[in-house]
Amino acid sequence: MKTIVVDDEKIALMTFMEEAKNIPELEVEGLFENAEEAVEYVKENKIDIAILDIEMHGIDGINLGNIFRRLNPKIMLIYITGYEKYAYEAIKLHAAAYLVKPFSSAQLEYAVETARLLSKRGKKKIFVRTFGHFDVFVDDEPIMFKSHKAKELLALLVDRRGGTVTTDQIIGTLWEERPNDQYTQNLCSKIGKTLEKELKENNIEHILVSARGIKRVNTSEFRCDFYDLVDGDEKAAEKFFGEYMLEYSWAEERMALLSKYI
Incomplete structure (x- = not known):
């Protein structure tokens, strides 16, 4: 599934790619430290999954998810957070899953599979x-x-x-x-x-x-x-x-x- 990852910390993006390298279903199309650049990318490209850090400078992950949903109502959102207290905000956005840092490759794979199944369920016959x-x-x-x-x-x-x-x-x-x-x-x-x-x-x-x-x-x-x-x-x-x-x-x-x- 075509995926982008948005996190304003470069080291977090590199850590994500390390965990994601053994998940064949995950086609990472772009890594973004800047939320505005991610918005422009989603405007021009069909993306299945957006994996977003909740706490970011400028546009935070929750508001960014709202923007993505307006651009593409079918996009699946997976949130990454360092604090479980933010999970409720992700749930309100009907996110496919949320991951609490640090997360394992197995947890990421489970979140992606959940997003894939939800996306498939929402498709027209x-x-x-x-x-x-x-x-x-x-x-x-x-x-x-x-x-x-x-x-x-x-x-x-x-x-x-x-x-x-x-x-x-x-x-x-x-x-x-x-x-x-x-x-x-x-x-x-x-x-x-x-x-x-x-x-x-x-x-x-x-x-x-x-x-x-x-x-x-x-x-x-x-x-x-x-x-x-x-x-x-x-x-x-x-x-x-x-x-x-x-x-x-x-x-x-x-x-x-x-x-x-x-």
């Missing part, structure tokens, strides 16, 4: 249906896409099962009759941004991974009947009647490969 017509369900409710082309782009990415898809490949599939010129590339870029916006409006933007000129879906963030089928799930096989993303002509190639499951 996402299911992508490809059998028949393509649809995306969030907590059992279908997303009502405003842009049919943005929805088709997502369908294409789902069909590639997490593999990267380039701008040229997207254009060749979604606009096969158009020349691959600057106008079509701008159109493709616009549809990509529209998809990002629609996913964000439904709080599932994390399923899409975008970089310059390429896109993919993060298949670990959702369930999909197509994926279940090819992975040998018997229940998925019972629900497959030989129809796959019926609204998209390019999906016929995949359907030919899936015919053996009928």
Whole structure:
């Protein structure tokens, strides 16, 4: 889990890294002695866990946690304190855990695991249906896409099962009759941004991974009947009647490969 640590004492940060080096789940993205710098980092980056010292000069850990929560309501907070009397303040912020100095590697690992489980519990349930017509369900409710082309782009990415898809490949599939010129590339870029916006409006933007000129879906963030089928799930096989993303002509190639499951 992507993590930052904020403590205004450099030696405390070094001690933390010594305790954290054997915890594989902990991906430390940044160590900050300055709270303001940490705030700027959280504004620009997706962070899963913030580990904060409560007593700091300037912005203290409790106020810093409040700021982080406003920037990212899903961020997990773990507090470090030298005094148990401050634990109540951490509890009021619904912190995942708090550690009293000095703490052991085992205690830190337990706190991180607690944060991971709480984060997982709070995630929305996402299911992508490809059998028949393509649809995306969030907590059992279908997303009502405003842009049919943005929805088709997502369908294409789902069909590639997490593999990267380039701008040229997207254009060749979604606009096969158009020349691959600057106008079509701008159109493709616009549809990509529209998809990002629609996913964000439904709080599932994390399923899409975008970089310059390429896109993919993060298949670990959702369930999909197509994926279940090819992975040998018997229940998925019972629900497959030989129809796959019926609204998209390019999906016929995949359907030919899936015919053996009928």
